[in-house]
Amino acid sequence: MKDKYSPDAVIGEIKGKALAFKTSICTKTLYNYIDQGFFATLSNKDLPVKKDKKKAKYKKVRIPHKNLKGTSIEDRPSGINERLEYGHWEMDCVVGKQGGSGATLLVLSERKSREEIIYKMHNKTQECVIKVLDTLEKKYGKNSEKNLRR
Numbered sequence: 001m002k003d004k005y006s007p008d009a010v011i012g013e014i015k016g017k018a019l020a021f022k023t024s025i026c027t028k029t030l031y032n033y034i035d036q037g038f039f040a041t042l043s044n045k046d047l048p049v050k051k052d053k054k055k056a057k058y059k060k061v062r063i064p065h066k067n068l069k070g071t072s073i074e075d076r077p078s079g080i081n082e083r084l085e086y087g088h089w090e091m092d093c094v095v096g097k098q099g100g101s102g103a104t105l106l107v108l109s110e111r112k113s114r115e116e117i118i119y120k121m122h123n124k125t126q127e128c129v130i131k132v133l134d135t136l137e138k139k140y141g142k143n144s145e146k147n148l149r150r
Helices: 009-018 027-035 126-140
Strands: 087-097 104-110 118-122
Touching: 009 027, 104 126, 118 126
Parallel strands: none
Antiparallel strands: 087 104, 104 118
């Protein structure tokens, strides 16, 4: 405790110095003994932070060059942020359970009224998104009061 060794370091030190005891225990057993309160003056609060040996691996997300058409959300006019007029829509895909039968939802949110239109898609591809947008254009028309093209 004084040297702030972890239980694993203590076991390693015992093996490294070839110290002999009547019994030997592994690191996991030592942690279990500490958790169960076998040591009167030692608890988990006294131990150095337990760290995972494996770090989570994150894939770097690459943006395909074909998706760079259009303007960024940061470049929109300031009037849209004030939500003064109806017809400014935001669109996003929500992906379901990974590796399973998780569907993808295309969610359109209107800025002023916060109305939402949600469509289920088979997968998250440009083709599926274009298909849904074509369906919406046919349903609401170009000159409808629910203008999705502003």
